[in-house]
Amino acid sequence: MSIADEIKRARRTVALTGAGISAESGLGTFRGKDGLWSKYDPASVASIESFAQDPRKFWNFAREIGWIFINAKPNPAHIALAELEAMRQLDAVVTQNVDGLQQRAGSRRVIEIHGNAGRIICTRCLAKYSTEKMVDRLSQQDVPTCERCGGPLKPDVVLFGEPLPKKELDLAVKKMRSADLLLAVGTSLEVYPAASLPEVARKSGAKIVSIDSKRTSWDNLCDYKISGPAGEILPRIVQAIKIIF
Numbered sequence: 001m002s003i004a005d006e007i008k009r010a011r012r013t014v015a016l017t018g019a020g021i022s023a024e025s026g027l028g029t030f031r032g033k034d035g036l037w038s039k040y041d042p043a044s045v046a047s048i049e050s051f052a053q054d055p056r057k058f059w060n061f062a063r064e065i066g067w068i069f070i071n072a073k074p075n076p077a078h079i080a081l082a083e084l085e086a087m088r089q090l091d092a093v094v095t096q097n098v099d100g101l102q103q104r105a106g107s108r109r110v111i112e113i114h115g116n117a118g119r120i121i122c123t124r125c126l127a128k129y130s131t132e133k134m135v136d137r138l139s140q141q142d143v144p145t146c147e148r149c150g151g152p153l154k155p156d157v158v159l160f161g162e163p164l165p166k167k168e169l170d171l172a173v174k175k176m177r178s179a180d181l182l183l184a185v186g187t188s189l190e191v192y193p194a195a196s197l198p199e200v201a202r203k204s205g206a207k208i209v210s211i212d213s214k215r216t217s218w219d220n221l222c223d224y225k226i227s228g229p230a231g232e233i234l235p236r237i238v239q240a241i242k243i244i245f
Contacts, residue, residue: 003209003224004240007089010181010207015081016197017095017102020186020212024075024231027068027099047160051123055143055152062155063138069117074105077185080234082106089241091179094172096187096194098157111175113168113194115157120144124151131155164193176200182208184222185230 007013019027044050045061074082082105084090092109093102100118102110120129120138127148134153137144144153158164176182182201189195198208198221210222211230219225226233 002240003226003237004244006181006207006209006224007084007183007237008241008244010089010179012091012179013084013089013181013183014091014175014179014201015084015093015183015185016187017081017093017097017185018187018189019097020188020214021075021077021230022072022097022099022101023186024077024229025072025099025101027072027101048162051154051159055154058154059138059143066117069099072099072101074101075231077230077234078102078105078107080238081183081185083238084241085109087238087241090183092175094175094197096191098155111168111172113158113164113172115155115165117155117157119156120153121156122146122149122151122153125149128156129153169193172197173200176206177204179204179206182206184208184210184212185234186212188212188214 045058051058078101081090081093081102085093085107092111093107094111094113095102096114098112098114098117100116118131120131120134121127125146125148127146129147131138134144137147137153145151146153176197177200179201182198184198187194189198202208202221207223208221209224209226210219211226211228211233214227
């Protein structure tokens with residue numbers, strides 16, 4: 001049976017996406033030989049402990065890589081997942097990414113378990129702002145501060161040492177338990193608890209499809225493994241589903 005057939009026959013399909021899907025939009029992955037963490041020490045620039053000790057150092061790092069996120073655009077893989085949702089063939093996207101590209105591609109049901117760099121949060125009063133509306137403050141202040149309480153701001157993303165947001169993680173687990181087909185796209189699943197999500201889906205009886213240009217340590221869990229760029233593979237699957245209809 002083809003992947004298109006599996007999606008068409010599935011009662012509920014859920015996608016899990018990682019850095020690999022956004023790499024095709026020019027956003028480098030974090031781990032691996034050429035990943036972002038091969039150039040920067042995450043404990044030094046991207047942990048909640050280092051932020052608390054020296055938020056200026058974090059913001060210097062954030063400004064250095066921020067333009068990459070600003071200029072990135074959804075690629076055909078993001079668009080294909082959005083199209084599957086519009087076709088009622090995809091229940092939700094659970095993403096480890098913080099770039100917001102899946103929403104910009106048109107997806108409405110996106111669960112962000114690591115947050116979103118398009119939002120800024122006050123570490124004191126928890127007020128939230130749109131990054132776009134805070135550009136002047138972010139660029140003019142070494143450590144941007146909250147308009148309400150003057151507390152230090154940080155992107156609304158999960159830094160090293162921070163727990164994942166409980167509401168989003170619980171919802172992601174719920175989606176995995178309800179799925180009978182999981183599309184895992186561009187994720188190496190090296191970090192827990194996100195790495196446990198396919199296991200949750202598997203224990204609930206879901207079939208697993210992995211679409212990734214690289215081999216992963218969890219390939220043995222998959223019913224289908226497709227190696228190659230998601231931006232080429234997913235649009236083909238969408239077209240095949242349209243033919244089945």
